[in-house]
Amino acid sequence: MEQIIENKINKISDSFTTYLPDNIVEIVGGYAFSLIMAIVIFLVGKWLAKKLTRLLTTVLRKVKGMDETLIRFLVNIVYYILMIVVLLTSLSELGVETTSFLAILGAAGLAIGLALKDSLGNFASGVMIILFKPFKVGDVVTAAGVTGTVNEVGIFNSIFTTPDNQKIIIPNGAITGGSIININANPIRRVDLLVGIGYDDDIKKAKDVLHTIVSSHEKVLVDNGITIAVSELADSSVNFVVRAWVNTPDYWAVKFDLTEQVKLTFDKEGISIPYPQRDIHHYNKD
Structure with a gap:
């Protein structure tokens, strides 16, 4: 009886050792190839995204009257869009369902948008200031109850220096929400x-x-x-x-x-x- 049980165990062990290595090699080999391809796609895509954004920066700087802040803003937007495409392509190569990922990303974006609605409002106001240019760096402006020289026009806020050399950071939403007096706009x-x-x-x-x-x-x-x-x-x-x-x-x-x-x-x-x-x-x- 003991001999029969021992023979059964040996047969099962032989079968396991016969098939397992080949299956492991096949599975690991398939995933390794997909992983390597995903990494290659990500690295090459990131390199291309940087090259394209550098080219876009060069082209935009040759446009007469193009503001440097607007150039940086547009280049950053294009770069992040390209990187999202590259990331989704890499995940697709790994077998990840990108449609589900996009749905999750959309839901997360909605939640973040609701939580950061004030910041998004300042962001939209910053885009308006950059596009319509009610003032530029170096102008003396009265806005949001503050009078000072514009040092920087950012996406979310702008930085003024008052006549007594105080640095004031004003949210862009407060600037576009009221009257803007550009004191030295005219010669x-x-x-x-x-x-x-x-x-x-x-x-x-x-x-x-x-x-x-x-x-x-x-x-x-x-x-x-x-x-x-x-x-x-x-x-x-x-x-x-x-x-x-x-x-x-x-x-x-x-x-x-x-x-x-x-x-x-x-x-x-x-x-x-x-x-x-x-x-x-x-x-x-x-």
């Missing part, structure tokens, strides 16, 4: 001053003095016209509006200089700049 700007004189002063003399001050300033664009006119008979003064055109980079220098010159010249000419005042009449009933 020239108008300087506006409001100057008051006393009611006892000579209006014509004050007007002539103001015109001399403005027209003699070297940075004022006299050919663009100078406006000096009485704008208001106010409670305490007769107010003049003074308007002159200057090159945009000279705006603040001219504004400050004209203000100082008005005070110095008025003092020299004996023209008063009155303090706020009120006349009080007292009546005695007796």
Whole structure:
């Protein structure tokens, strides 16, 4: 009896050792070939994606007026799309059902989109800023309640530097959600001053003095016209509006200089700049 059982065990063992090695070699060989092909497809596809994006970058940089931020954005989008195609092709070579993978990827994308809706809104606003260019790097802009020089226009946010050298990062959604004032978009700007004189002063003399001050300033664009006119008979003064055109980079220098010159010249000419005042009449009933 023991001999019979031993013979059975030996026969089973012989059968197992006879068929198992060949099956293992066949299975491992098939998967190894698919794995090697998938790796080759991935590496070659990644190399091609980088070559194509470099070529696209070169072509876009030759386009006149193409913004560097927009170039980087488009190149990154194209690269990631190509890499997704390469990854799906590699997975298909391994026998993975890409349709199921795409469905999972779509569901994950929807969930991520709902979770990051604010970030996606900033992303969309960044694309709008890059495409429509309401401002560019170096412009002085007032947006989202902040005035400063644009240092960087990113996909999700933009970086401003304020006149007192503070760095402010503003989400692009906040920028496009309100008014955008591009202060130095145009080559020239108008300087506006409001100057008051006393009611006892000579209006014509004050007007002539103001015109001399403005027209003699070297940075004022006299050919663009100078406006000096009485704008208001106010409670305490007769107010003049003074308007002159200057090159945009000279705006603040001219504004400050004209203000100082008005005070110095008025003092020299004996023209008063009155303090706020009120006349009080007292009546005695007796």
